[in-house]
Amino acid sequence: MTSPSRSLRSLLPNRQDYRELGRSWRGDLVAGVTVGIVALPLALAFGVSSGAGAAAGLITAIVAGLVAAVFGGSNVQVSGPTGAMVVVLAPIVVSHGVASVMVISVLAGIIVLLAGVLRLGRTVSYIPWPVIEGFTVGIGAIIFLQQVPAAVGVSGAGHSTNAVVAAVESALDADWPTALFPLATVAAIAVIMLLLSRVSGRLPASFIAIVAVTLLASLFGGRLDTIGELPHSLPLPALPAITSGSLLALLGPAFAVAALAAIESLLSARVAASMTDTGPYNADRELVGQGLASIASGFFGGMPATGAIARTAVNVRSGGRTRASAIVHSLALLAVVYVAANVVAVIPLAALSGVLMVTAARMISPSIIKQVLRSTRSDAMVFVITAIITVSFDLIVAVGIGIAVAAFFALRALSAASGVHREELDGTPTTGDERIALFRIDGSLFFGAAERILERINAHEGIEVVILRLSQLQLIDATGAHTLTELVTALERRGVTVLIKGIRAEHLPVLERLGAVDSLRHPNHLFDELEPTIAHARSHIGRTASARA
Template identity: 80%
Template sequence: MSASSRSLRALLPSRDDYRGLRRSWRGDIAAGITVGIVALPLALAFGVSSGVGAEAGLITAIVAGIVAAVFGGSNVQVSGPTGAMVVVLAPIVVVHGVEAVVVVSILAGCIVLAAGALRLGRTVSYIPWPVIEGFTVGIGVIIFLQQVPAAVGVASTGHSTNALVAAVQSVRDADWPAALLPVAAVVAVALIMVLLGRVSGRLPASFIAIVVVTLATTVFALPLSTIGELPRSLPAPSLPLFTMETTLSLIGPAFAVAALAAIESLLSARVAASMADTGPVNADRELVGQGLASVASGFFGGMPATGAIARTAVNVRSGARTRVSAVVHSLALLAVVYAAATVVATIPLAALSGVLMVTAARMMSPRLIALVLRSTKSDAAVFIITAVITVSFDLIIAVGIGIVVAAFFALRALSEASGVRREELPGPAMPGDERIGLFRIDGSLFFGAAERLLDRISGQQGIEVVILRLSQLQLIDATGARTLTELVTTLEQRGVTVLIKGIRSEHMQVLERLGTVDSLRHPNHLFAELHPAIEHARSHVARSAVGN
């Protein structure tokens, strides 16, 4: 089998995906049903909160959940609508309308699918931890703020696309004291979830809270807005109308959604792999599976999907070991559509807001926040910048800026760790040694540190021979090699002989290509050991003294 064929097969489902199913099928089915119960209120809530409706959230959990389970790269990942996706989709709905979400779902799915086919799955490992935590906290704040309108019984239409501004406007426009009723429903859901969570982490607290508040609303005929009528079957798949104008206007949002879907799915899969021995994660295949899931969801009128960290964690803790559990989770939700759509329609919107508010609060872990803030000043700054930009502007821009800021601090630290120091010549001192400069270059010689090297060495006076020790140099880039060439050329033009000792084999090619070796006065001025270089320098100084 050719390498290309093996590469393609690695991205496709295989029988190995279900290895061990004979031993784990009971646990997988039980875990799938458990996750389905947990996922039901979340799917409904995320659909409502994004502006596309509870139906779309449920469709996404069903269709995308099955497709991602079969084609994805994780054995226990559970996919569907998530809070982070809501943060991106809500402004798209406001600006472009509900119909645009289907188009964005298909476009973003194709982008994620292409990223997987191009083997870009490992790129998520380059995102620093403070950026991820800042991003997560920012999303948690936005999700919480997005629930304020429903929590006070105010329609979010006509308000700002900024979650903080919209939350303030909703509180201002609420019909007080009538708004205290939905607020009470939110508080009741939150209290039930928190108390049940303390009793046992295995209880489906959100589901129980929704049931209790819905029953109370029905029994006492409370005037609370509800989800409303839901379809009793899945809609037939259809292709939305793609026009050039629509596609061009939505390509930017689609790339933002695709970036988010890729990042969140890969992070979720990585977290799942760390929780239990459920097999390796194929990052590229995970992107292929998530891309196909969003495309399929769009065909059925759903929204873009990602791997859901909370539901995946519940899946693993409930004993899931194969993909069957995620498939069962979707089938359980499908059974709700066909058997309980009428009951689900009576759920108060305020109750769903309560579920999401608690979910958002749990995303903002005080322990992790304190851990980041206590780590280093630079990491704390990256975390705060990412979180603030996520809440204030845009979540994808926040990740990009967070990575740039983290890279700046990393390069500064790398530059500070790099250095040039003048050393004493080893052995007994000899006449003329003061005219020999032995310089050791440590760490990295790259664009962030190269200029300092040039100034440090070229500024030396009263030296006839310079020996550059490069054996401790760990990294050199094109800028560093070019700066080294300029240094040698400058010194030679001033009449200072330059000797280079200990070029590492992995650095030789770039130094040869950028002229460092050729800039030496003589090919013999390149040494593998220090002692011959010092002997050569002393003989050169001695000849110079005789000549004078």
């Protein structure tokens, strides 16, 4: 089998995906039903909160959850609509309409699929931990604020797309005597969920809270807005209406959605792999699976999907061992559509807001925030900046800026750890040693440190021979190699002889390509050992002194 064939094969489903099913099918079945119960209110709530509607959220959990389970790269990941995706989709729905969600789902799915085929899955490992935590805190805050309109009985139409501004506007526009009913519903949901979580972490607290509050609301009259009519079957798949104009308008949002889907799915898969011994995840295959899941979801009228950390954790804790559990989760939700759509239709919207508010609050961990803030000053700054930009502006922009700020601090630290040190010459001191300078360059010679090292060496006067000791150099980039070439050229132009000692084998190609070696006065001025280098320098000084005499 050819190498490309093996590469493609690793991205497709295979028998090994279900090798433990014979032993784990009971646990997978129980876990799948449990996750389905937990996912139901979340799928409905995320659909409503995004503006696409409860039906879109439910369709996404069913279709995308099934496709991602079969084609994804994790054995226990559960996928569907998530809070982070809602944060991105809500302003898109306001700007481009509900119909745009299906188009974006297909476009974003294609982008994520291509990222998997191009083997870009491991790039998520380059996202620093403070950026991830700041991103998570920001998402939690936005999800909570997005529920304020429904919590006070306001539609949210006509309000700002910024969650903070919209929450304030909704509170000011609310009819407060009437707003007490949805607020009481939210409070009841929160109390029930918190009490049940203290009793047992295995109880589907959100599902039980929804059932209890819906029953109470039905008994005391219809003072609350409800989900409304849901489809009694899955719609037939259809290609979303895409025109050249809409394609150009939605391409930018599609890339933002795709970036978020890839990041969140891979982070969730990585967390899942650390929670259980069901085997590692395949990052590239996970992107392929999530891309196909969003494409399929868009064809059925759903939303873009991602891996869901909370539902995946429930799956693992409930005994899920293979992909069968995530498949059962989707089938359980499908049964709700065909059997219980009328029952689900009477759930109050405020109850869903309560579920999301509790979910959002749980995303913000005080202990993790303390850990980040107490780590280092630079990491704390990265965390705070990412969180603030996430809430104030945009999720993807926040991740980009967070990575840029983290990279700046990392490069500054790397530059500080790099340096040039003048050393004493080994052996018996001889006349003329004061005209020989031995410099040891440590750490990294890259664009962040090269100029400073150049200035340090050039600051020494009265030198006739410079020895550059490069054996301690760990990293060199093109800028560093170019700077070294400039240094050698400038010194030689001043009549200073340059000897280079200890170039590492991995650094030699870039130094040769950028002329650092050719800029030496003689090919013999390149040495492997320090002792002959110093001997050559002293010999040169001796010959120079004799010539002057």
